[in-house]
Amino acid sequence: xxxxxxxxxxxxxxxxxxxxxxxxxxxxxxxxxxxxxxxxxxxxxxxxxxxxxxxxxxxxxxxxxxxxxxxxxxxxxxxxxxxxxxxxxxxxxxxxxxxxxxxxxxxxxxxxxxxxxxxxxxxxxxxxxxxxxxxxxxxxxxxxxxxxxxxxxxxxxxxxxxxxxxxxxxxxxxxxxxxxxxxxxxxxxxxxxxxxxxxxxxxxxxxxxxxxxxxxxxxxxxxxxxxxxxxxxxxxxxxxxxxxxxxxxxxxxxxxxxxxxxxxxxxxxxxxxxxxxxxxxxxxxxxxxxxxxxxxxxxxxxxxxxxxxxxxxxxxxxxxxxxxx
Numbered sequence: 551x552x553x554x555x556x557x558x559x560x561x562x563x564x565x566x567x568x569x570x571x572x573x574x575x576x577x578x579x580x581x582x583x584x585x586x587x588x589x590x591x592x593x594x595x596x597x598x599x600x601x602x603x604x605x606x607x608x609x610x611x612x613x614x615x616x617x618x619x620x621x622x623x624x625x626x627x628x629x630x631x632x633x634x635x636x637x638x639x640x641x642x643x644x645x646x647x648x649x650x651x652x653x654x655x656x657x658x659x660x661x662x663x664x665x666x667x668x669x670x671x672x673x674x675x676x677x678x679x680x681x682x683x684x685x686x687x688x689x690x691x692x693x694x695x696x697x698x699x700x701x702x703x704x705x706x707x708x709x710x711x712x713x714x715x716x717x718x719x720x721x722x723x724x725x726x727x728x729x730x731x732x733x734x735x736x737x738x739x740x741x742x743x744x745x746x747x748x749x750x751x752x753x754x755x756x757x758x759x760x761x762x763x764x765x766x767x768x769x770x771x772x773x774x775x776x777x778x779x780x781x782x783x784x785x786x787x788x789x790x791x792x793x794x795x796x797x798x799x800x801x802x803x804x805x806x807x808x809x810x811x812x813x814x815x816x817x818x819x820x821x822x823x824x825x826x827x828x829x830x831x832x833x834x835x836x837x838x839x840x841x842x843x844x845x846x847x848x849x850x851x852x853x854x855x856x857x858x859x860x861x862x863x864x865x866x867x868x869x870x871x872x873x874x875x
């Protein structure tokens with residue numbers, strides 16, 4: 551099942567069910583006014599949404615219309631909570647190697663997770679508006695999951711049963727203020743502008759065998775100005791999504807609609823490339839002694855897409871530009 555959100559003048563937008571080939575969609579307002587509302591009432595909403603999927607695929611759904619990803623909002627334009635992990639340890643190891651940082655004592659046993667802003671997510675074609683190129687603008691290709699209500703103390707295996715949807719993410723980052731903010735001890739704020747999302751949130755069954763062990767076992771292609779910078783595979787995620795969810799829920803419950811990100815997809819094989827410019831730069835620093843690739847400038851374009859080997863689309867593509875205020 552593929553779900554998306556159209557603009558309708560409200561903060562949460564209007565829920566639509568999208569065909570598997572992403573060519574058409576039908577409104578789901580008779581089932582739930584928004585995706586967030588559906589997640590809060592998933593036991594009732596899911597069967598009705600799946601019935602609507604059958605009508606969409608048959609071409610009989612009421613209100614069926616072409617699906618235009620150019621005007622789409624993020625699947626959840628806002629969420630109760632946005633938690634982003636750093637579950638691909640290769641990325642952290644490269645950072646430590648490049649800058650001579652000692653690894654954290656529990657680096658391989660406890661996932662890193664921070665709480666980001668969740669009030670203003672960007673649609674797949676929405677530009678990133680940022681005040682200044684000198685902030686070292688970067689993209690970050692990730693996968694993420696959306697959960698229903700997760701009780702406090704849920705263990706990792708049980709946490710996997712709370713995953714309702716999977717999303718594809720561009721976690722925009724401003725690298726210049728990041729180290730300064732971290733040194734102050736309170737984490738990211740200015741370094742993390744609004745996060746971008748691919749057009750559709752999908753249920754795990756859409757991935758079939760590619761959803762294994764709480765991981766999206768597919769490559770995520772990342773391009774900057776039509777140049778491939780990487781196609782790392784999500785299967786190398788060291789902490790699976792159940793472990794990240796359980797870590798976040800250790801001392802509190804998570805409410806329906808909470809989004810949990812994987813962190814930058816990163817592979818040990820250098821041939822896979824990278825999902826963010828910073829990783830490209832640190833590899834250059836390790837291999838050549840100094841970074842060469844520049845961060846993003848106004849007008850630069852970032853495209854990210856995860857598809858099946860035969861080209862079948864899954865989430866749809868993120869295709870965003872960096873824009874002046």
